Amino acid sequence: MSKTTISSISTVKSKLTAIIARTRLVEAGRIHMVGFDTLKDALGDRWVSVRERVLTYAENRLTQHLSSQDAFFRYGDEEFLIVFANLSNQAAQMLVGKVAEEVHQFILGSPDTQSITIKSAVQQVDGELLFQDLSLAEVLAVAHNQSTETPKKPRGNTAFREKSPPGKMQGSLLVEDTGDITGEIGPPELTPVSFVFRPLWDVKNKRITTYRCVPTRKMAAGYTVEQYAVLNATDGQETVLDLDIATLHTAARTLSRVMDSGFVFACNVTVHYETMSRNDSRRAYIEAIDQIPVQLRRFFIVELTELPVGIPMVRFAEFTSILNARIRAISCRIPLDTRNLQGYGNANLFAVTIDLGDIRKSEGEIMKKFDQIAAAAANTGLKTCITGIKSTSLAIAAAASGITYIGGKSVRDDRKIPGRVITMTWSDYFGF
Template identity: 25%
Template sequence: MGKRWDGLCAVVYDTVEDVIIEHIGKNDLFVRYADDTYVIIFAYANLEEGKAKADAIAEEVRRRLFLLDEEELREIEVKKAVRELTADTLSRFDFPDFLGEYVDDSSEPVVNSVLEENQEDDYEAMGAAVEIEAHDYKPQSKQDVARYLSNIKFSYMPLWDVRRAALTAYMCLAEDARGVATLLEGHKSVYAHLDSGGRVAADIQLLQHVMSELALMVEDGRKFLIVCPVCYETLFNFESYESYKECLESIPLQQRQFLVLLILKPEKQLNAKDAYWFLPAIKKYSRLFFAEVPLKQGIYFQSLKAIGLDGVGVILDKHVEEKQAIGILGGFSNTAKSHKIPLTFVMGVSSLSLTTSSVCAGFDYIGGPAVHDSVAKPDAIHKYKHENIVSALMSKQG
């Protein structure tokens, strides 16, 4: 099947990885087995609990592959088996080293030896013909979290202002040192390795980085917007909200006019009842306040309007097919504006056709690898030679 099958395999890999990460705890691990199957180790589960978790993971993988609406993916068989591993079994191997080190494709995970010694002839590992990198453990102690956070670097994703035909905003994102495909995916990966407390600390660290850049920008006389993402859970939890607000309060008034706050990863669509106690108090510290709209549920623009957001938008991840994405974009912006939500954005735009669709759909801000490469620092507003973003991108592609 050539390149088409290679593309489908990549979708399967990403789908299985996401499902496993969603179902394992901070002390659990999964590794890629030698025959491109997975071994998942549940640290504190008994045999029955392990079976229940394995069933849930296998079922969710089947469900998501089916929803992708590709016949080849629907035919993939997901098998599973559960074996009990004792502490004595694991202690015979240098397992702690594995916990602390990232295992790439060039090395054989030590867990293979454990299973080869204990597996029976009828052993069937969970098999969806997947092949991805091993999952790093989550830092647990305060010292580990601090060390992890200290190694995080930040880059900026330029956002195209369609009406002004210029890059007038830059979104600050955490950079994954392993070179994940796009900056948005890297940001998601960095946060996936942290528990809720670690994500709050990362949000505050990102805000402090943005504050430093705002100060330099004003000092140099540059003028553009810096978008600072913040996890929904950071604002929704009272204690972390207070810590985050304390940082915002220290931003001088002159710098606030260039700051855009963006709520990422809401567990459900925001509504006025949930947001009334933190949103009004936060808005005054920034020029604009945006929120991502999750695509898993229906979008209720009337509810979003009641919150008083300056803008809403969608972030297209790697699992959304291009045809599906174009369908999502079609009426989003116009519907939002008909409900008096002033601005709309779309990020994760990875092709010329998606860029064209976003422009035609009336989005105000567009970001992603198809629009402009990520940059280490925000720079002066950049204008293309062409007045129209689509013609500019087409000319770049030659």
């Protein structure tokens, strides 16, 4: 850790001067500063051309995360001074770190928590604020350590001194009475649904310009579920519709913010068969699309998913016709064993997608399917996309078969906010 002194406080706006004069805010850890020196070093000569874009994006993120009682101002040419009204020192550091991480991820694609620095005011001496520098990695480590600390247990074996818990009969067995032995078994606790953007690599053109907006949800046990698995088994069709609309509008809002910052990407969102098959839910989804400005819709690709086996292609073409009039293109998720794609080609689709996430086959079997799908797609003029690729060998096999887009953990990490177009060759893929 290092310490940085800021002298010319008189240059800050009068409102901030009045705030920081309240020494108790300094003592409470309410004043912080964030800059982008490491980002500047990483970009080198390119910093001059993107500097204002970075600062504007940082202002947008601060406005998004701060409450109406908080305040922030630009300090100097490339830093922000932030004053929190109520947050604790650690919570404020975490929030400032989150903003810095989002900016780094937006520009570079992979933030380094060790290089991101957060400056917290720790003293006020002779009209100067004394700041303490912490890396985001240090802030996260402190928060983690505090969350995992457990109270000390009393010495000695107290098991026999403690009163045994009450028991209850479960059939012929006496078990501890937790109060819910005979009650209904509910699903595990879930966090709110969040969204990530998963890149799709256009192998032939050696670039990433398309991202899939994927709903995810963390379980209390720590693992994550995604897509329609974020819903409870008891949720009805209305919840499926709600998720489809939430995904659509999250993607639209994110695309709008990215375009305001001078970038653009093609956005892939899924829509469930249940949403499109019923008149009322289909009407609601179409209305949700129509609420999105045309300037954004032209970058959307909607992927029809969870289609039942044997669905009449006339019915399927009805869905694609409705959607095609409003967005850039339509794709459809199909089973790995699909052989004939003629019906999909006749339905005016842009592409077919296969997700390997839940497929339990050997890599050799999957690679043979790649060849079949690529050949069938070539005969019908369809693009192909394979998602959920987890190994280098499958990525190479998909590309060699002629698959158009590939995505998965072996390609690139998920992002909260897509950024500029990424040029990606095989040398980049292997890290050469």
